Amino acid sequence: MLARERVRLYRYETMAAYYRLLFQSARHRLLHKWLQKAEARLAMVEKRYESGDVARVVPQEAKRQIASRRRRVLEAEGAMSNAYGELAWRLGLTPEALRRYDLPALPEPQEPKLTREAALAQSAACRLDLKAIELKRRKLQLALNHAKHLLAPRGDVALTGVHDVTYGEGYKLSFGLDMPLQRRAYEGESQALRAQMASLAWAKKEL
Incomplete structure (x- = not known):
């Protein structure tokens, strides 16, 4: 046995x-x-x-x-x-x-079906050149968001107490609007950043 x-x-x-x-x-x-x-x-x-x-x-x-x-x-x-x-x-x-x-x-194992988008995402995750482009794109996006913030006017609302001889006690509501003095410079910076992002998108597509 x-x-x-x-x-x-x-x-x-x-x-x-x-x-x-x-x-x-x-x-x-x-x-x-x-x-x-x-x-x-x-x-x-x-x-x-x-x-x-x-x-x-x-x-x-x-x-x-x-x-x-x-x-x-x-x-x-x-x-x-x-x-x-x-x-x-x-x-x-x-x-x-x-x-x-x-x-x-x-015998070949049956591979899971992948969509084209999922396959491209997996491929991109392993390529350092695409990672470098994505990192640069994120930095440009942050700079573009900052430039947009500088372009926006700043509003201010104030509520103050007042005393009038005729009407007595009351409140005064005032509005303020601060426009950026360097608006043209910020607009030029935004356009330059958009052009760089478009160039990165083209370079990534070519890879």
């Missing part, structure tokens, strides 16, 4: 090693595909940088992304090699002999 349980356990462990190999092989293919996409994107952004369409930070970020993905591909290659070795040992083969066999594809 004990020997039968050991054989069953060995079969389960061998199956687990087999699926680990399928997983590591699929992971390596996917990471290698991502690396190729990053390299293609770098070639594209370098051309756009040379023509002055994007800032220098864009190709620099693309190069950092490539370096990161290359490290992940190397890590995946090591994990896949270990998976080959484990399964080959359980089957009584050498890793070289096992590599001669074509591995079937790992």
Whole structure:
């Protein structure tokens, strides 16, 4: 009875090693595909940088992304090699002999459906160039709000007690309106800020 349980356990462990190999092989293919996409994107952004369409930070970020993905591909290659070795040992083969066999594809999990807006939001959250543009946009928005506040006239209402010989005791209600002396300067600043925000929106759209 004990020997039968050991054989069953060995079969389960061998199956687990087999699926680990399928997983590591699929992971390596996917990471290698991502690396190729990053390299293609770098070639594209370098051309756009040379023509002055994007800032220098864009190709620099693309190069950092490539370096990161290359490290992940190397890590995946090591994990896949270990998976080959484990399964080959359980089957009584050498890793070289096992590599001669074509591995079937790992069943693909069903991915959740994403709207285009959600997919773009997830992509933007991982890009430093878009984060930098968003930070600058927020700063410009704060400056624009401040300029609008300076443009607005300041009103003042006062209620004071008075004494009249004819009418006796009473109250006087007075209004005051203070117009900014530098209204034209504030208007020019607001227009300049709006132009900068429009330029940022265009740059973000081009990325």
